[in-house]
Amino acid sequence: MPCYTARARQLLKAAVHRRFPFTIILKEREGGDTQPVALKVDPGSKTTGLALVADFQRGKRVIWGAELTHRGQQIRDALLSRSQQRGSRRARHTRYRAARFRNRRRSAGWLPPSLKSRVDNIWAWAVRLAWHCPLTSISQELVRFDMQLLENAEISGIEYQQGALQGYEVREYLLEKWGRTCAYCGAKDLPLEIEHIIPKTRGGSSRISNLSLACHACNQKKGSQTAAEFGHPAIQAKAKQPLKDAAAVNTTRWALFERLKLTGLPVEAGTGGRTKINRFSQGYPKAHWIDAACVGESGEAIVLNPSHITLSIKATGHGSRQMCRTDKYGFPTRHRLRQKRHFGFQTGHIVKARVPTGKYAGTHVGRVACRTTGSFDIATTAGKVTVSHKLLKTLHHSDGYTYEKGKRRSTVA
Numbered sequence: 001m002p003c004y005t006a007r008a009r010q011l012l013k014a015a016v017h018r019r020f021p022f023t024i025i026l027k028e029r030e031g032g033d034t035q036p037v038a039l040k041v042d043p044g045s046k047t048t049g050l051a052l053v054a055d056f057q058r059g060k061r062v063i064w065g066a067e068l069t070h071r072g073q074q075i076r077d078a079l080l081s082r083s084q085q086r087g088s089r090r091a092r093h094t095r096y097r098a099a100r101f102r103n104r105r106r107s108a109g110w111l112p113p114s115l116k117s118r119v120d121n122i123w124a125w126a127v128r129l130a131w132h133c134p135l136t137s138i139s140q141e142l143v144r145f146d147m148q149l150l151e152n153a154e155i156s157g158i159e160y161q162q163g164a165l166q167g168y169e170v171r172e173y174l175l176e177k178w179g180r181t182c183a184y185c186g187a188k189d190l191p192l193e194i195e196h197i198i199p200k201t202r203g204g205s206s207r208i209s210n211l212s213l214a215c216h217a218c219n220q221k222k223g224s225q226t227a228a229e230f231g232h233p234a235i236q237a238k239a240k241q242p243l244k245d246a247a248a249v250n251t252t253r254w255a256l257f258e259r260l261k262l263t264g265l266p267v268e269a270g271t272g273g274r275t276k277i278n279r280f281s282q283g284y285p286k287a288h289w290i291d292a293a294c295v296g297e298s299g300e301a302i303v304l305n306p307s308h309i310t311l312s313i314k315a316t317g318h319g320s321r322q323m324c325r326t327d328k329y330g331f332p333t334r335h336r337l338r339q340k341r342h343f344g345f346q347t348g349h350i351v352k353a354r355v356p357t358g359k360y361a362g363t364h365v366g367r368v369a370c371r372t373t374g375s376f377d378i379a380t381t382a383g384k385v386t387v388s389h390k391l392l393k394t395l396h397h398s399d400g401y402t403y404e405k406g407k408r409r410s411t412v413a
């Protein structure tokens with residue numbers, strides 16, 4: 001059962017079972033009471049928020065939070081470099097790399113490897129957490145906005161101010177539709193305002209087909225003109241088109257949803273608009289793990305400490321299969337050993353080094369990178385340290401991720 005750090009300290013007569021996430025086994029007790037725990041997920045393209053929410057008698061409380069960083073771009077780069085090297089070998093007519101024909105079929109539900117890795121990362125963590133604590137349900141942010149809610153509103157003529165939730169859904173929809181930019185000048189990364197294409201003073205409605213996003217400057221300049229009069233006739237036409245790829249935008253999320261159902265636990269789906277309104281109404285600052293806690297209907301009343309120290313998890317993968325390393329022109333220069341373990345250590349282990357003397361004297365903890373010579377590099381928060389394998393102790397075996405304590409947040413927005 002997850003608990004606060006203070007409680008864990010009292011219990012530390014127990015044995016440490018696992019470092020990341022920190023898990024202990026009590027020696028004095030067998031069994032014990034547990035409360036229902038929900039895993040809540042806010043999947044993002046670079047970072048996914050994870051939160052464990054326990055259902056205590058006094059209410060729902062976040063007891064563990066983490067931010068999981070994916071490595072989609074790294075996977076894309078690695079596959080691109082592989083295909084370029086193979087292409088080069090084919091062109092040079094070396095042995096063993098026959099010409100390849102584009103005659104393979106993609107199976108149904110195929111995802112690009114960079115996207116698949118995101119789904120796999122989250123799945124791996126759902127399974128791990130289910131192993132270490134009594135999970136009873138999962139909540140996931142499935143879509144950014146509820147298409148059906150908006151379509152119904154459009155057909156029945158409901159305007160966007162009606163219902164707080166609908167307002168948030170509309171905003172998310174518009175952000176997606178206009179690519180998070182000002183529809184008039186294309187400005188990015190600044191506050192955008194919901195704007196009426198045909199102004200309300202001229203009889204324009206507040207239905208989605210009459211709304212776009214504009215920066216403050218453009219909105220002021222446009223004043224009571226229509227978009228066409230303002231010199232942007234194309235905007236009216238674009239606003240009338242429905243957002244066709246709304247489903248395609250979320251393919252990864254749907255794939256994750258299907259995958260999470262395989263756990264056999266009930267999976268709750270929420271929308272991005274709902275997450276936002278839950279977070280704002282409770283006055284919590286923006287963070288991936290807080291968004292995760294606020295997902296879905298169950299996120300309406302959640303107790304959490306915004307300065308809670310979260311675990312920052314970064315996907316690193318399990319090393320490379322590439323045996324032949326090349327120079328920057330793609331020509332083979334050196335070979336890698338088949339062996340991964342050196343002196344009982346493997347690249348990716350989290351180790352502790354006690355260095356008695358020399359340049360690196362002191363105690364260091366971090367992820368190790370092994371060499372055949374036995375002189376290893378440790379990536380610590382303060383920088384790289386080179387240490388002999390004789391001074392190391394393994395704290396956590398390589399599992400495809402590295403860990404860091406998240407930063408403490410002291411401000412509440």
Ligand SMILES: [Zn+2]
Binds near residue numbers: 186187218
């Ligand atoms: Zn603008």
